[in-house]
Amino acid sequence: MTIKVALKHHTAYHFDRPVTIGPHIVRLRPAPHSRTPISAYSLKIQPKNHFINWQQDAFGNYLARIVFPEKAxxxxxDVELIAEMTVINPFDFFLEESAEHFPFRYGEQEQIDLAPYLRIHENGPLLQRYLGSINLKRQQTANFLVEVNSKLQQHINYLIRMEPGVQSCEVTLEKKxxxxxxxxxxxxxxxxxxxLAARFVxxxxxxxxxxxxxxxxxxGPEQDFTDLHAWAEVYVPxxxxxxxDPTSGLFAGEGHIPLSCTPEPSSAAPISGATDKCEVEFKHSNQVLRIHEDPRVTKPFTEDQWQSILRLGDEVDQQLEQQDVRLTMGGEPTFVSIDDMExxxxxxxxxxxxxxxxAGELLLRLREKFTSGAVxxxxxxxxxxxxPLPRWALSAYWREDGEALWQDNKWLADEATDYQLTSADAHQFIQA
Known part of the structure; x- marks a missing residue:
């Protein structure tokens, strides 16, 4: 099932006087490798008197180069796009045999192709100390990446920082x-x-x-949410x-829509350019709206839809009864585990x-949900x-008129408790 959303991103710079606006680069179009389907996209620029050229940079990212001939x-x-939030399994990949376990080495040609993404820019003592805490024993590559990502998420607290630029690794590690x-x-x-070859996103x-x-x-969030974000990508053959995404400790999924992926953060800035010196009032907003979503197990039909379905069912029942069609139906829910699916x-x-x-815990929860006084x-x-034996059948019975069949739940034993009872106790109970 797919949820289709409309994303709106507004960025505005208001100057205290007419200024010359130099050429600007806008990197706000989903990258070619975005796994989230984008069915529509628009970019609107003010002032209206401008020239725009769509290009791809040296790394394949889309960018708009905009030239303004007049002061403004x-x-x-303003960016608007429509995205289909089809669930993406971030682990849906196969690794080359040579890269199934970490550590591994890239091939000779891969090292040439990936050279910009292997260049080390920082090598401070705090970074070296942190690297020393990482388990480098031979292990499955996917598990290793999960561990590195989640370990960093637990080590660094998240902060909304409006200042431009990126902190050095030493500052981030020192402040945590x-x-x-x-x-x-x-x-x-x-x-x-x-x-490992890595790039900034x-x-x-x-x-x-x-x-x-x-x-x-x-x-997760209490309300639907969108904003500009940053994460990393690692290349595995x-x-x-x-x-x-080290902010969440998770792999990127359908909610991660890459715009620009580069060896360094400075090449991935959403908007870059210059103006005359002036006072600036900066405003921005991000909004996401659901424009279509199919009924699904976790969010089924609305009450009106259910009533329509029930009315149709009543009509079918009437026709079956009128034509003396006699049917029986049996069914049962099948439960699966959330953490032991295999x-x-x-x-x-x-x-x-x-x-x-x-099953016992579920029975008790259903008893409290449906009625009171059930046996x-x-x-x-x-x-x-x-x-060799029949399967267990756990049942709760109650009266429709609300009259209790069982008065006090304290006389029902807790299966998780060992009461130290013996066969002699059972015999005494039977004879009572």
């Missing part, structure tokens, strides 16, 4: 705080010290509110460029280390061919 009191850049630009550049230098970050609250971690108990086995326990029954259910 403002410079306004930095903007997305600072942390991205630090990660680029770390990767290069480790022998400037782009848009789109974060949409989750349909449902997460059960085992942060649920077989996979190509892989996006790593486990046998969630695919082929009747039980495992977690399924029975989680619980733990018994046998379906008996599948080839299995």
């Amino acid at each position: 009191r403002q410079l306004v850049v 705080i930095g903007s997305c630009r600072d942390t991205a550049w630090l990660l680029v230098q770390i990767l290069r010290h480790l022998g 400037s782009g848009y970050l789109v974060q949409l509110t989750a349909d449902q609250k997460s059960l085992d971690g942060p649920s 077989g996979a190509g460029w892989i996006g790593l 486990g046998a108990e969630w695919n082929i086995a009747a039980l495992g280390k977690d399924k029975r326990r989680l 619980l029954h733990y018994g046998q259910g379906k008996w599948y061919p080839g299995e």
Whole structure:
């Protein structure tokens, strides 16, 4: 299922008097390798009297070179685009056999091609100390990249820093705080010290509110959000460029829309240029709007849509009844694990280390959700061919009129508690 969003990015420079505006470079068009589908894009510039030429820089990024023939009191850049937020699996890649495990070496031709992305710019003592804390033992490359990225995210706190430019690695490591630009550049230098080609990425970050609250971690933003962002990409043979976001500690996904990818941050600035000396009032805003989204498991039909479906179902039932068509239907939900999707108990086995326990917890939660005063029954259910015993059937029964069948839940044993009871206790209970 796809959510289609419209992104609007407004940047305005208001000058205190008419000034000469030198040629400007605008790097605000999604890069050719963006994995998020972009179905529409527009760039509008004020003042209207200008010349614009679309180009690609030495690294393949799109850029608009804009020339202004007359003085003006403002410079306004408006970007609008439509993106399809199709879920992207950032681990959907195959590695060359030579690069499946870290450390690895690039081929001779690759080293020539990647030379700008292997150049080390910083080599301070704090950076060397941090490099010494990284586990360099032979391991799967994907796991190594996950560890390096998440380790840096935990080490550096995030700060919104409006000042232009990028901090040095030493400053970021000393303060243990930095903007997305600072942390991205630090990660680029770390990767290069480790022998991995890396580049700096400037782009848009789109974060949409989750349909449902997460059960085992942060649920993300409370409102749909977009802004300019920065992260890093590392080149691994077989996979190509892989996006790593050290601000979040995650790999880049559908919400990461790259605009410019370069060996150094200065070449990826969203807007660069000069004007006459003057006083400037700077304004900017970013907005993301959902313009289409399909119903899905986590966000199904609206109430009106459900009512329409139910009315149609009633009409079908009436026609079936009128024509004496008698049908029966059976069905059951199939549960899978959020953190053990490959486990046998969630695919082929009747039980495992977690399924029975989680089923009991779910039964208690459903009891509280549906009713009060329900009586619980733990018994046998379906008996599948080839299995030695029937499967467990956990049931909750209650009266529709609300009358309690079970008065006090404290008399129901907690399966997770060992009460030290014996067969003698069971016999006494039966005889009571």
